Amino acid sequence: MNSTISITPWLNGKRWVYSITFDEALVELHRFAVPILAEHKVPGHIEAVAGHLGVVRQIGQSSYNGFHHMSGPQMREMLAMGWGVGNHSWSHLGVNAETADLELGKAKEVLEDAIGEAITVYCSCGDNTNMNPGALAACKKFGYLGAMSITDALNRPDDDDLLWMNRTFLHEQGYGPFFSAFDPFRNIALAKRDNGWIIDYCHCPLEKAVHPNKDCSEAHLRERIETVVSEGGDEVWLARVEDAVDYRYARRHAKIEPKGNGEYEISAPDLPAQVRRRIVTLELPLKTKTVHFDGKPVTIARKNDRALANVEVSSQPRKIRID
Numbered sequence: 001m002n003s004t005i006s007i008t009p010w011l012n013g014k015r016w017v018y019s020i021t022f023d024e025a026l027v028e029l030h031r032f033a034v035p036i037l038a039e040h041k042v043p044g045h046i047e048a049v050a051g052h053l054g055v056v057r058q059i060g061q062s063s064y065n066g067f068h069h070m071s072g073p074q075m076r077e078m079l080a081m082g083w084g085v086g087n088h089s090w091s092h093l094g095v096n097a098e099t100a101d102l103e104l105g106k107a108k109e110v111l112e113d114a115i116g117e118a119i120t121v122y123c124s125c126g127d128n129t130n131m132n133p134g135a136l137a138a139c140k141k142f143g144y145l146g147a148m149s150i151t152d153a154l155n156r157p158d159d160d161d162l163l164w165m166n167r168t169f170l171h172e173q174g175y176g177p178f179f180s181a182f183d184p185f186r187n188i189a190l191a192k193r194d195n196g197w198i199i200d201y202c203h204c205p206l207e208k209a210v211h212p213n214k215d216c217s218e219a220h221l222r223e224r225i226e227t228v229v230s231e232g233g234d235e236v237w238l239a240r241v242e243d244a245v246d247y248r249y250a251r252r253h254a255k256i257e258p259k260g261n262g263e264y265e266i267s268a269p270d271l272p273a274q275v276r277r278r279i280v281t282l283e284l285p286l287k288t289k290t291v292h293f294d295g296k297p298v299t300i301a302r303k304n305d306r307a308l309a310n311v312e313v314s315s316q317p318r319k320i321r322i323d
Contacts (some may be wrong), residue, residue, distance in 0.1 A: 005264060005322065007251050008281045009157035009195040010244075012301070013308045014237035017197040017244050018228050021045040021123065021148065021167060023088060024057065025075065026204045027068040032218040033205055038081070040229050043240045046070065046078060047088035047123040047148075050107035053114060059092050063211040064203060072114030079115060084240035086121035086148070087111055095125065097134025104138045120145040120274050121241050136163045143274050146245040148199065154190050155197040162245060167201035170224055172212035182220050184227040192235070197244055200224070234303075246277040254280055254313045256320075264320040268313040282309045284322055292321045 010017055020037070022029055025046035037044050049059070054071030057064050070078070075085055089095050090107040104122060111119045122144045124130040131149050139147050146162045152174070153166035168187050174180040187198050203214055205221040216224070228236065237244070253268040271278065284291065284300065284307040291298040291309045301308045311320065 004258065005256060005285070005320070006283050007254055007256070008283050008308065009251070010197075010237050010281075011239075011247050011279065012237065012281055012310070013283065013303055013306060015235035016191040016195055016232065017237045017239050018042070018191075018200075018232065019045060019197070019239050019241050019244060020170070020200040020202075020225075021047055021086070021241065023047045023123065023125075023201065023203050024049060024064055024067070025070045025085070025088070026057070026064065027070055027074065028204050028206070031206065033221060034081070036218070036222050036225055040225050042225055042229070042238045043082045043084065044078075045084040045086060045121075045241045046075065047086045047125075048075060048111055049088050049090070049092050049125070050110045050114075051090040052092075053110070063214060067204065075115050079117060082240070084121070084242045085111065085115055085117070085119065086123045086241065087119050087144075088123045089125045089130070092125045095130040095135045096132055097138065100135060100138030100141075104135070104144070105142050108142055108144075118274065118276065120276075121245065122147045124149055131164065139163055145249060145272065145274050146241065148201075148241070150201060152186075154187050154194065155199065157195050157197070157248065157251070159248075162248060165199060165245075167199045170200040170202040170216050170221070171214060172209040172216055172220065175213050182216060184220075184223045185231070188228065188231050192231075198228075199241065243277055246275050247280070249275045250278050250280050250313055257317075262322045264322075265317040266311065266313055266320055267315065267317040269315045271313065271315065278312050278314065279310050280313055282311060282320070283307070284309060288322050290323045292319075294318050 025048040052069045057067045089103045095103040148165045151166040209215045253271040257265045298309045
C-alpha cells in the first residue's frame with residue numbers, strides 16, 4: 001500500500017474542541033455548574049488559588065468574597081468526576097520573575113500534594129499582566145505545559161505557543177469601552193472552520209451573575225453548554241484542558257517515517273516528560289483493512305469516509321503496519 005498516513009488535528013478525528021474553566025475553584029459550583037456539565041457530559045476545569053485551599057474567600061475587594069475555596073479532598077472529588085485542576089497562583093496577586101517561586105513553584109507543589117495528580121496548566125489570575133515574560137519563563141522552569149490568558153480568541157491546533165492559550169469570556173457582558181453581550185454561539189463557527197479549540201472562562205454561575213463582567217448566570221451557562229453540544233454533535237471533542245494540551249504536544253512531536261510496503265515507524269523523541277496522555281489518532285488510507293502496532297492489531301474506526309486508529313507514541317520508534 002503506497003498511500004501515506006497522517007495525524008489528525010484532534011483526538012479521534014474530531015473537528016473542533018471545547019473546554020470550560022472556572023476560576024477560583026469555588027464550592028458553590030455544585031449548585032448549578034457541576035450538575036449542568038454532568039448532564040451534558042462536559043468535563044469542567046477548576047483554577048485553584050493554592051494558598052487559599054479550603055477557606056472562605058477573602059481576597060482584596062473580590063466580588064466572590066464570602067464564597068468558599070475547595071479543599072484538597074473536594075478537588076479530588078472533582079477529578080473523580082472527570083474534571084481537571086490548574087494553578088491560579090498562590091495568592092491571586094502579582095505573578096512575575098520575583099514572585100514566581102511562590103506563585104508558580106510552591107503553588108504547584110501544594111496543589112499536586114493536595115490532589116495527587118500533576119499540575120501542568122497555569123491560569124493567569126487578575127488579568128494578562130500576570131502573563132508577563134518573567135511569569136512565562138518560570139512556567140517553563142517549573143514544568144508547566146500550558147498557560148491560559150484572558151483573551152477572547154480561538155486556539156488552533158498548529159499554534160506555536162502553548163504558554164499563551166486564549167480563553168473566551170463566558171460573561172453576561174464584556175468590559176468597556178467595547179461592551180459585548182452574552183452570545184451562546186461565540187467562536188463556534190470559527191472553531192468548526194479552523195479545527196479550533198474554544199476555552200471558555202467564568203467563575204461561578206448562579207441565578208444571577210455575581211458580576212456582569214466576570215460571570216454569567218446559570219441560565220446563560222446552560223444555554224452555552226446546550227449550544228456547544230447541539231452544534232458540535234459528534235464533531236466536537238469535549239475535553240479537559242490538560243488532555244487537549246497533551247494531544248497538541250504529542251501531535252507536534254510525533255514523527256512518522258515510511259519504511260515501504262505498508263510499514264512505518266512513529267516516534268516522539270523530544271516529547272516533554274510532563275505529557276502524560278500520549279495517544280495520537282492516525283488517519284489511514286480509506287481502503288485500509290488491518291492495522292498492526294508493534295505487531296498487535298489495532299481497532300480501525302470508520303467515520304465520515306475516514307479510517308482512523310489510535311496509537312501511543314514514545315521516544316523510541318514503534319512499528320505500524322497497514323494492509
